[in-house]
Amino acid sequence: MSVAARSWASLRRNALPIYAGFAVAYMLIPIVVIAVFSFGDTPKDKLTFGLDDGFTLEYWRTIFSNTQLNEAFTTSLRLAALSTVISTAIGTLMAIALVRHKFVGRRAANLLIVIPMATPEVVIGAALLSMFIYYTFALGFTTLLIAHVMFSISFVVVVVRSRLIGFDRHLEEAAADLGATPLATFRTVTLPLLAPGVVAAALLAFALSIDDFVISNFNSGTTVTFPLYVYGVSLRGIPVQVNALATLLFVVAVICVALVLWQQRRAERLAAVRPEREPAAPIPAPPAQATT
């Protein structure tokens, strides 16, 4: 076999991993670009940035020195925190109702939860704005909060529900059999087992809120969030601190997700102490040996 034919054969054999590698690179390029450019020594008036002018830690050192950016970022954090608390609380209750109870209107409730996720953001933003215009409701932090809770709820429900479906109800029955009141059962059994799902949902809600631009753009009034600030300055040229801040956010998010995953694994290990999970003994052990 010639060299060309052999390399062609090996290329064909490895076509899938090579292709996957390119796809992954495509997904990661912008993230790498953002992180690299946060170290680029760029003149302030330049529209694009790069490493042509050398490497600097200047923008990481002055990451919180831009007052407008700080203000926008604080607003975003406050908004995301509030919206996360509200949507996670409301959404968790809904998920419990949908998984644990059979009731009239369950399908309709499911539909109402799915449709907002299938609606383009522009339409959600425009519809909310239409209502606020009708009631001449002042746009600002409150309208942003209303909107953010609204689009987060569906995602919270979906995440918590998927966790609840894989939940072993025997544990709760056992607690009740051992004399726990429903409230005590909920507090000491249900909640700890549910916690990883709820935390994952809260993280998602937080990420959705802090990332949202389209719906916020319609309902912000004069309030400026982090994405709105970035959009506002993007036409003139973005302060490099934005890249540093975005990189910082990325790192924090990765750490949070890693912690949640670790916590989830641990919870699964704890919850895995189920009789049916153990390999069934082929022959019942004689009673004499069972006491060991």
Place this chain on the structure above:
Amino acid sequence: MTSLRQRLVPYWLLGPGLLWLVVFFVVPMYFMGELALRSGSLTTGFTFDWAWSNFPDSLSGHSEQVVRSFVYAGTATVLSLLIAYPLAYAIAFRAGRFKPLLLFAVIAPFFTTYLIRTIAWKTILSDDSPLVSVLQTLALIPEDGRVLATSGAVIAGLTYNFLPFMILPLYANLERLDLRLVEAAKDLYSSSRQAFLRVTLPLTMPGIVAGVLLTFIPAFGDYVNAQLLGGTGQAMVGNVIQSLYLNQRDYPEAAALSFLMMALILAVVVVYIRFAGTGAFMGDEDEETSR
């Protein structure tokens, strides 16, 4: 025992959330419809007079952008599927110990702000970027050709931004695929290609349907990519709606166009689901379509 109280429990649990969704999602849709039937101008005020003509007017005035949205979102969806299917397949069956790392790479874009990622693409595709000069050297684009402010740039941005929504449902579906069925097909003398077309592909249809919908819908409504990566000739419906609402303040026309867009998308979804024959997106199994 207290059966009425027991039966009311789910409604109490659902109450706050459903109320929020009804008041801030369903009711606003009503007001958008109401606004769409008004006429007048910003200075004289808009009065409600069943102005049905707003609907055909808004569509005929912006048919170019509507068609463009379909083309861009459609192309981006097809490209996403072509990129995502082999990738999801590789992650599900070939990744080995790299699986968690690859899955992380897929969701990593979610950890950086959508807007900043798109701006990063703007930098990558800008006229003096290395990528563009490579493309020029390879004569893939003309010597003085640009990438930014072309349809290609907008489609690439849309594909990039909504790719995870295609990969994740496909991966979830592929991972549960019973490989013994593929083996059985091969035992029964089917070629690799036949086994894929007759076994793997039909079994992963629900994932494809979910992925296509989750990619097409947000791509169709998006205006950030067209705004940042496109030029004046790349505006999509989203750009028109945004500009009518926030700059020109022609609320009735903007509302009418949003309403039509929603209706168009619902129609596409219904037809598509009928055609593809799965209820995975709307039914009780929708957790697998989530991110």
